Amino acid sequence: MRLVLNGERTLFKNVGLVARFDKRAAMKLAEDLAKYASSKGLDVYIEDTLANKMSTKENSIPLEEMKTDFIITIGGDGTVLRTCVSIPKPEPPILAVNMGVRGFLTEVEPKQALTAVDKCLRKDFTIEKCTKISTTADEIKLPDALNEALIIADEPAKLLYTQILKDKKPILNSQADGLMVSTQTGSTGYSLSAGGPVLDPSVNAFVLTSVCALSVFRSIVFPADSSLTIEIIRPKKILVVIDGQHRQIVSSKLPRITVTRSKYETSFIRFRENFYNRLKSRLLFKGV
């Protein structure tokens, strides 16, 4: 993570809007934000699947084409991840409004959403740049991951026999239900649930974490500029999941997944520095 001051940025002239569909309040807030942003002179673009469900006359656009000056997401971490997986690269900065079960990546609560737009317009924010992971599965280039690339068997609770290579040299074998390579950002997500450590946002590293390893297998922290390859000895058909959003079946004699640092980053609009506050509220740390 790098924090970038915003002084030299040009003014925002347009905005993209993404929201979860399954929550009426999120749809309502999307409408309010669309109106408010328009009234402030911004051109508003709404994700097309969302636009279809809204009573709005704003521009409708697929996520893959949302090349706006910034994007507002309304939802939890799932909505943020779904957005990051699909938007054009380099990614516009994201202002994430929390309307989800897990809002670890989000910045503001719904009632602060309009004020947050004001702050964006007067450039009163910092940009948090988050490293992403680039994954290649056999010959297939997968979308970049903000959180993690997870490798599992095609059916649940089935062992993967793998060999792990660092910079093309074999280092270890593993027998586990799954293996994931996680970014600093992702270290507080699924990797943490699987037993991994927290990576401070400023450490230049990835973490390899296993899911239900047959024998003991501790998480290993690698430099972010190394390449990690997972060769799947068996089974022949496996599943790669990017950020819990994008699923890719890989089927070959020796499926080979390679993970490196992406040249792109995800940019979050932040109003305060708050990684450790968010971490505490993830309920894993309780102090004096």
Place this chain on the structure above:
Amino acid sequence: MRLVLNGERTLFKNVGLVARFDKRAAMKLAEDLAKYASSKGLDVYIEDTLANKMSTKENSIPLEEMKTDFIITIGGDGTVLRTCVSIPKPEPPILAVNMGVRGFLTEVEPKQALTAVDKCLRKDFTIEKCTKISTTADEIKLPDALNEALIIADEPAKLLYTQILKDKKPILNSQADGLMVSTQTGSTGYSLSAGGPVLDPSVNAFVLTSVCALSVFRSIVFPADSSLTIEIIRPKKILVVIDGQHRQIVSSKLPRITVTRSKYETSFIRFRENFYNRLKSRLLFKGV
């Protein structure tokens, strides 16, 4: 960790010898190595407490003055750590012969010791440079740590209430029996026993690991160029242990331990690249 080729080095002209005293075989090997090194034209310096117990006419010298071209240690990780804590900085490179329960840091078995000296003389080795940690406890500068700086209460199984600061900013509180900051090298030692992740030797990071935290507290991986401060809210009297070797009682109103990267490194003489092989034999990984 950085691997350094050895081409430009000057020839070794003298050697220091360190061995554990409690094992007859270690003493015997020390005598054999002293004779062999002499016969090869090296000036031999023997750690004084060891020299007193040996039938030898070699030079006797305290560890603190062992400014030789290289040092041979005979023992396990404890002997290596005891040596690194005391020898003058910058540290001469260490050839570690394994005669211990745990020989994770060592390079050769006893029967290869003489051959290893030959290789050293013909410059047939690489140098593994390992980051060390510099610790200040209140105003006291402690010896650099190759593995970890551990903070615990003065009596066993007693809780420490602490505040953790990164680069002087408070980030988290913790209630635990102990807290340690561990290097990459130390990540496979005590930190691993306490539940920490493995740091690949090439990652530029430290790891903060707690011992028996009251609530859950996952290990956190920090950049090696950050400074970590632990303020001990209670009790007022605590113990800092460097590499399990050097113990420092600290007693003040708010004991404050600060840890940064040392400007010195420990250098190991290595004949092959073998971190992950050593890790497997630490019995935590069992593959296909």
Place this chain on the structure above:
Amino acid sequence: MRLVLNGERTLFKNVGLVARFDKRAAMKLAEDLAKYASSKGLDVYIEDTLANKMSTKENSIPLEEMKTDFIITIGGDGTVLRTCVSIPKPEPPILAVNMGVRGFLTEVEPKQALTAVDKCLRKDFTIEKCTKISTTADEIKLPDALNEALIIADEPAKLLYTQILKDKKPILNSQADGLMVSTQTGSTGYSLSAGGPVLDPSVNAFVLTSVCALSVFRSIVFPADSSLTIEIIRPKKILVVIDGQHRQIVSSKLPRITVTRSKYETSFIRFRENFYNRLKSRLLFKGV
């Protein structure tokens, strides 16, 4: 686990044979054992799918009807579990020959197989009785589990939101990829991989272990005579896996899985007491 002396047992007059199909050596040993058992006067029954692949004139019989005096399995833990899931209740005792990656449940190596038959015929063994778990998913009675009943989402790496009830009283909620209830026998299997404790074979208890819990969720050890119910709040469609062998999709408004002690047990033929020896070789314990 109860160990039962064998003095009062009547002599074995027939035997069932089960083997993995995917290993030529296992098929070969099955043929050898069939011949040997016949030559000793035993009636031999061979699992039908296996019989089809063997050049044998022995009786062919489905696992579900294998009501023989005892059963020999040739393979790893998977073969043992597959057998236990299907054979008629109460179960004939099992002599498990190890020809698998994991042979934690097995008793003898292939070269000891014929000798082991001799010992069985002269009643020179003890019976290890292992508690099994009875699982009801909505109205469906599933096969008893020797190791564990696992509840997961129908697709990989997807969260289950559940409520846990003990003896019909709600005790905790959980958000995790999966939840399993494991027997003493199963505590060294999948539950251990997911972070659970070891249950000594003589403790009268089950253990509830989660897979990748969102927040921290430690394993909980319950009396074996309690009933545990998992209500799945979402999703509406889940998968229950018995011993990694039997998979049951459950789909309803509030899928409800109830687990109690089965009235049946699995009986293993044992020649020595060796739980902790097997545990050590599971590579989790390394002593002085």
Place this chain on the structure above:
Amino acid sequence: MRLVLNGERTLFKNVGLVARFDKRAAMKLAEDLAKYASSKGLDVYIEDTLANKMSTKENSIPLEEMKTDFIITIGGDGTVLRTCVSIPKPEPPILAVNMGVRGFLTEVEPKQALTAVDKCLRKDFTIEKCTKISTTADEIKLPDALNEALIIADEPAKLLYTQILKDKKPILNSQADGLMVSTQTGSTGYSLSAGGPVLDPSVNAFVLTSVCALSVFRSIVFPADSSLTIEIIRPKKILVVIDGQHRQIVSSKLPRITVTRSKYETSFIRFRENFYNRLKSRLLFKGV
């Protein structure tokens, strides 16, 4: 844990009072409770060290002689444990008022204390009976433990090399900073901090948990009616800590600690069934 109805009990005629000394509010509440209990016709006995610091004319009595009908403790878990370690056996039931950092064992908050006395007088409560552990260190009988018996080296962060015996048969070796045997009650205390599972209060079991094991060592759950012996191979001088309160140095050629179920129990006065509610507030479980 067994819950016992209270119908047949005779009325309480006297009460013992214990409080922490380091908190003014605790002393004040002790005075209020003493007056209130007197006014209700109870004979009040106050722990002597406490009585010395109070302006009271009540009877002063050492903990070791506090054979009252029931005892009120004012403080956190430490105060409860200190009381249980010292009071005469069989133990009078304890009403624990929470005035501590950790009040996991306590039942009522300070403002409910007087009402709780009323309920006690009209027999409106249940008794929670908690199993205790009896520990013998070499020939020395130690006080019974409500939570755990912990074995550690005499100096901090030093390895114990031990052999573990169940019912006098060796089962495993261990290399760790410490080993503890914990009751069901203690499973949510220090054992949990060291990585152990939760034991449901109704399971008839103990759990063996290690502290910072050199290699991996999972907690093992044993029947409460087994005996566990820890033989300490080295060092020769170790420390046994009962409930964090009573410390016993043991020094011999092969220190041997044996742990069995005590014939005594600790009895808590409870007004509602609340183990899992207390567990949730221990912050380890966070549900939907």
